[in-house]
Every structure is written in C-alpha cells, then in structure tokens.
Amino acid sequence: MNHFGKTLLALSVGLLAACDKPAEAPSETSQAAPAAEKSTQVLHVYNWSDYIAEDTLENFTKETGIKVVYDVFDSNEVLEAKLLAGSSGYDIVVPSNPFLAKQIKAGVFQKLDRSKLSNWDNLDKDLLKALDPSDPGNLYSVPYMWGTIGIGYNVDKVKAALGDSAPVDSWDLVFKPENIEKLKDCGVAFLDSPTEILPAAMNYLGYKPDSEDPAEIKAAEELFVKVRPSISYFHSSKYISELATGDICVAIGYSGDIYQAKSRAEEAKNGVNVAYSIPKEGAGSFFDMLAVPADAKNVEAAHTFINYLMKPEVIAEITNYVQFPNGNSASTPLVDEAIRTDPGIYPSADVLKKIYTFPDLSNDALQLINDSWTTIKTAR
Template structure:
C-alpha cells in the first residue's frame, strides 16, 4: 500500500541516502553491520547515527519508493537485507511466501512497550503478531480547505462524515472548488464499500457493482485521481477537498502555513470509520545478520528512540510508552493520534484473491474513465 513519503524532497533525500548507503557499505567491512531497507524519507535525522553510536553496529541503509518495488525485491531473490519496513497490506503475501522470520520476543525486550490495541488490529494481517513490529502508522481520510468548504456547504458541512464526498448533492457543490481522490483501487474501493454498509475487503463481485455505481454517479464532480498532486493543490488552494493519507494532509497544512497564503487546511477522520495502515519492521528469513537485525528492531522499540521519529515525520508510532515523550502539539492532535473512540471505528485492508483484484481493476478503470 502506498503512502506519502516526502514527494517534494524526493531527489534530495534519495541522493543523500544513496551517499549514506555507499559510505556505510565501505565501513561495514570492518564492523558488525545490519542491512536495512526502508521507504525514502522515513526515519529520524539522527536515528541511524545514534544506533551505531550506542550499539557499535554499522547500519547499511537503502531505500525504495513503492510497495511493488519492495515485494519484487523480496520475492525474486536473496535480497541481502536483514530488516525491512513492510506495510501491513504486504504482510500476508510475504508470510505465505516464507520470506519472513518469526520474531523471538525474548530477544526483543522492548516488545512490552507496544500498544496492545494496535497489535490486535495488526493481527488481521499478521495472525498472532508473529512476524511484524508496528513502526509508524496512519489513516486514510479527508483533507479540506476550511473556508472553501464552508462557503460551498455552509457552517453545518458534514466534514466529520464520508457524506462530505459520497453524497452526490454535497460533492456537486464541492466540485466547483475542486475535489481529488487517491488513484488507488485497493484504498478507494474499500472506502466506498464501507460507506455502502458492505465489507471493505469483500470478495463478492456484486458488491463491487454497487461501489462502481456509486462512484460513477460521483465521477463528474471529481477533478482527478492522483496520489501525490493533491498535496500541493490543497496547500495552494487549487482544490478544496482531497481523500488521502493523514500524513499527506498534515504536510499540505504545514506547507500552507509556511507559505503564509491564508489557506486553512484541516484533516477529518470520518465518524463512520476509515482504513488504518501500519508500516512494520520485519526480519527476513534469509537475513545474513540476524542478531544485528534484532538489535536494530529492539532499538526502535525504545520509547526515547521512536518518539523523535514520530515528532519528525508527524506519524504516530506503535509504542504506547513513547506517547508521553512526543510533543503535546503532536500527541494531542487527533489527526495524528486519533481518540480511542475513533480508533474503534478503524479497519485494516487485506490482499484479495487474484480474481477479486481483477474485478477491482476493471471497476477502477471504468470509474476513472467515467464510463
């Protein structure tokens, strides 16, 4: 499952990380090492340096920019990596393929710090929580321009509900100021199904016909489907509503504030429920440096280590003991750390049988083309 990882600074960050990786590779010849594969721009600025200082283990750090790249690397050959950051959506595939090693909890003393409620949700993709440690997580919801939505729908605009974008009357009016949605059938179709009262991970083709009918009715009022363009468009006031990832909406808000352009952005987690996703730390079955890999995972389980990562990236982490160490402005922001009542409404997404995936692909193609 894709999520925003600093698209604007992609070139700079990848170049920097490439240099780190080359330097690390050279140094690793004379020191214990751990080979880590993570999304670009998705770790604290000092985390790797501090890990080496505290453990004496040299991190060799490489990055990827899509879940497809990650799965391709892990499924086709011995990757040479020890620890990988994998989405909860990818876990069933990787587990079934035998790519992951079960995690020995006795070698992870920091496991006790994890949030049990989050572990229960993650268990939908990793039964028994055998293979994955939650790293960072987030939600899919609605980002919106406060003033433009109020102008279009009035003070009682249902900004706390999926009715904002799935009710045709509302969307027709919002379409005048611009509405965008993720270009992702695996993320958008489950939301539409859930809105209709159907299982978000349905395998029934008839359910997808109903979701298709809903989205085709709304299609004339949707400006575009894209998984990155909406961030700058929202922060610049070019659109007024977007369906996407929590972190991306917070970036749009921050960009607008830094630009001083008067655009006020808010993020809503609809009351009916929404997808929750996890990026997890996993140990590969063929990890060449198993002991060092476990040491790296346990290092990130330290509250004082993961709290600054959340602070830097504006994503919550899976470590209950770290929450008090995160700045109040971040931990008290419901767009970052949802309330307990909101958490109870969240659901995880699951890989579906190939036949269902083909159905979803055909439906999405029709929706995007408007026919």
C-alpha cells in the same frame, strides 16, 4: 473486523493511562556492537515516503556506524510486487498488516530473532495481540506506525465552494456528485490504493468494507465512476505537498500525511489552512510493520535497526515528525502533547468504534477490486 475497533479503543485508553503516569526511564537496551566494528556495514531500507524523522537515519549511523541506504515507495502494491519477484535487495521493508499476512504465507519474510530485540517489551501488548491474525505469534514483524484514512481539506477553499455547511465530516463530501462537482476547480485527490479506497465506498453504501461480493464491489465501482470526472488524480504521496501549497483543496489520504501537509503550510506561512476529519460513517485504519525479507543480505544490521526504532525516545521523535501514532506504549509520555491529544491522530473512543481495518482478501476478490480500480481510473 469489529475486534480491531475494540483493540484500538483499548489502545486509546492505554495511551491516556500512560500520559497520566510520570515518565520513567524507558527500556532502551541496544545490542549494537561498537560503531567501529560496524563501520563497513550497509543496511538497505524500503519504507513509505515521508515516513521517518529527518535525523533518525543520521543518528542511527552515528550510534552504530551502520550506513543506511534508504528508498521509498507509495503503495503496498509496489512493495508486494518487488517482494514476490524475489531478490528484493532490501534488509527491512514496511508492509501494511493485511498485505503482511499473505506475504508471510508466500514465504517472503524470515522470522525475527527475538534475542536481538531487547527493546521488545516497550511494544503495546494489546496491539501485538490485535496483530496476531496477520502475524500469528508476532514472529515476523514489529509494529511501526498506524493511522486512519480520512478527509484532508483546505478549510477556506472548501467553505468557498460549499458554504458553511460543507459536509467535511462525511464521505458525502466526495461521494455525492453535487458536492464534489463544486470542488473540481480547486482539486480533489484520492489515494491510489484500491484495497484501501474501495472499502470506503462499500462502507458508505452500507456494505461491509471487507465484502468480497462481486455485486457490492461493482456498486462501489459505479459510485466512483459517477464522481470520477471531478477527481483530479490518484496518487499516494503527491497530495501532501499539493494540499500544503493549496494546489488541491481535498485529499482522501492517510491521517499523518494530512497533518504533515498542515505543518508544511504553517511553516511556509502561506495562508493555507489544512484540516483533517475522520468521516462519521466510518473509516479504514492500517498498521504498518517492520519486517525482514527472506533474501535480506544484512540480517544482523536489520535487527539492530529495528531494535533502535523500538527505543521510546527514537520512535516518539518519529511520531512527532510524521504525526502518526506508533505501537510503542513506553514512548507515549514522550510524544508531543499537541499530537497525542489531537482526536484526528489519536481518535476518541466513540470514533474508534466506527474504525475498521483491511482484511487479507482472497485472490478472486483482489482481482475484482483491481479490475474495478482500473475502470475507475480510466473513466472520465
């Protein structure tokens, strides 16, 4: 999996180079028909929660006349179950890249019509190359956002519980019983995502995060069982609001979600100081992709929406709002400087060397991981 770390490093260098260039008139051709012609069209989108700017859908409808019905999910497993069941009811969905790979093999997506995606050249070529193992030839998907899975924390509450030397830059914070026990009273949350969280435990134990060895998966399970009494809950979106309000003090979650919690706390002026760190031992990364289900009813509108999202100014505004980096190199000069220079959002070269991504696991390994996750969640 090292090739992803190298690719992320290349992306980081490319972003810096893009920031040094004067902003050029971006390629933002749209092949949408006049709004009047599309006024009766309805597009059904299924995306992660809190993962689009507040005005993106409204602006899209104003420009194209296409109405958007927008639903949300909070785990890849939920999305996959709906896709594999058939008749998803959606025209666009947003799977993460390791799930995308096996979903393509299962035939749940249709190939994109590149002739209807005139803004394709705005995408980062290095990123497209890195995603080739998940989607050979980039035939079925378009990169939307990417990020890391790390530690979100309430600076003051963690300091009060563990002192000035609290290991907020290490998985020791939550995987050492003597640390997490002291955080129990202020609340600790984990993503409810076994294929993203168990690899963190395996990596912490010195194993490969993509290990399919039953003994190593079991070791990760046992590590979690030891600290389980101190974990408040497992959820893939609730931690955003609760970290922002101070109801929990630690959340193992997606980088952009933690930054959204930080922004909400600042906007509320509630005195909650939220920070994010990428653990020094290494952390997982993910790429979320735009794809069109095989049973999509409005394929034309789906392509129009994807092409719209590839406009540099549109995707830059989404990054500015959700605080996840995107895969559109033409948008980089338009991203707020405070975001593109934040190492928690755009990691440094040294940190990127320790970033790993998640593989397309075998069915046997997935079963073991899911069984371990059930054991972990039900242990007290």
